[in-house]
Amino acid sequence: MPAFSNIDSPQLFWILAFISAFFIGFSKSGISGAGILAIPLMACIFPPKESTGILLPMLIMGDIIGVYFYRQHTQWKHILRALPWAFVGIIAGWLFMKYSDISQADFKKYIGVVVIVMLIVGEWFNRTSDEKTRHIPHSWYFAAIIGVTGGITTMTANAAGPVFAIYLLSLGLPKENFIGTTAWIFFILNTSKVLFSWELGFITEETLVFNAGMIPALIIGSLVGVKTVKYIKNNTFSILVKIFAILAAGYLIFK
Template sequence: MVVDTIFLAAAIPAVLFAGISKGGFGSGAAFAATPLLALILEPAQAVGLMLPLLMMMDVASLKSYWGKWSKEHALRLALGAIPGVVLGALVFKNISADGLRLMVGLVAVGFVAYQLARSRGHLNTGKTFVAPFWGYFWGAVSGLTSFISHAGGPPSTTYLMGSKLGKTAYQATTVIVFWWINLIKFPFYLGLGMLDRGALSTYPWLVPTALVGVFIGVRAHNMIPETIFFRITYVLLTITGAKLILDALT
C-alpha cells in the first residue's frame, strides 16, 4: 500500500469524517469513509484498513458516553449482530472484487435514499420496530452490513429511532454496540486476510487524524446543528456510491 499524495488526499478527509461521526456528530455517517477509500483501493483493502481505525475511535468515544446507553436496546442489537457478522464473513469469502464494489456502492446509495425517505415522512419507523424481536433482527442486519462496508449504522438507527431515547443515550448505545461489532469482526478479517500489513505504513498519518476527528465530534455533539454535515455526507455517498456501482458493472 503506497502512501502518496493521491492516497492521503482521499484517506485523511475520509478518516477525519469517520472520526467526527464516531465522536457523536452525524452519527451513522462514519461508513462514508469506506466508499471514499474504495475509489483508490481494492474494496477489501479499504474495509480492512478502516477496521483498526474504527476500533480505536470506538475506544476513544467510550469514555465520553460510558454508562449512558440503554442496556436493553444495546443487548438486543449486540446479540443479533453475531449471526450477521458470520453471514458477512461467508459473503465476503465468496464474492469477487467487483461484487464488493457493487455491494459497497449500493449500500452507500441506499443509505442516502433511506435517510431522504425518512426525513420526508415516507418511512415511519417510530411505531413499526419497537418490539424486542426487531432489536435482534436489525442487529443481525447491522452485523452483515457492518462487515461488508462498516455500514451498520442505518439498520441500527431503524430500530433505535422508535425507542424514544434521548440524543446522548442514542449515541452512547450506538457507540457500545459498534465497539462490540467491530471487536467480533476482527478475527474474521484476520482470517480472511483483509488486514493488510502494508496498511501499517499509513497509520502514522491516519491515527492522529482519527483521534482529532473523534475530539471534534464529541465537542460538536451538543453545540452544532448536524444539517450541513449530513448534506455533505449525502453528496459524497451519492457520488462515490454511483462511481463504485458504475465501476463494478463496466
C-alpha cells in the same frame, strides 16, 4: 506512504488519508454517519481490498474514543437486544464473502436499497399515531431484523451505521444516549470482525502500520465531534443522522 496506494503523490496521499481519519473520528463522537464522507476518499487512495482492511481498525479506534467520551450515556438494554442477532449477521456476511458468486459491488447495491426501505419504515414508526405501531421498535423481532441486517452489512461493506441509526432513532433516544449506545454497539461488532477480516486477507501488518499513523487525525476529529454535538439540538441531530444515512445508501447503490 504504503506501497499499495493508488496515488503517486505522497503529499496528496497524506492529505486525503488525514481527512478520511478526521471524518471517521468526527462521526464516532459527533454526527453519526458523517464517516460516509471518508469512504470515497479511502477508495481513491487504496484498492478495494486494502481499503476494507485499513478502514476496520480505524473504525475500532474511533469506537474506543466514542466509548470514552459517552460512556455514561450507554443504553445497554437496546444493545443486548440486538447484539446476538448481529453476530448471526456477521457470520452470514463472512460466509457470503467467502463462498457467494454474487459480486460484493452488486451486494452493496442491495444493502443500499434495504437501508432506504428501513429509513422509510423508521420514519413511519416515528410519525404514526397508532400505539401498537409505535411500540414495534421496542419489540424483540424488530431488534432481530436490525441485528441480522446490521451484522451482514458491517461484515460485507463496513456500512451498518445507517441500519443501527434507524434502530436507535426509532427508539427516540436523545443525542448523547444515541452516540454512547452506537459507540458500544460498533466497538463490539467491529472487534468481532477482526479475525474474519484477517482470515480474508483484508488486514495485514502493513495496513496496521498505516492505521497507527492515523491516530492523531482520529483524535482531532473526535474532539471536534464532541464540541459540535454540544451545540446541536436533538431534532437537528436526528435530521443530520438521517441525511447521512440517505447519502450512505445512495453511495452503496450508485457507486
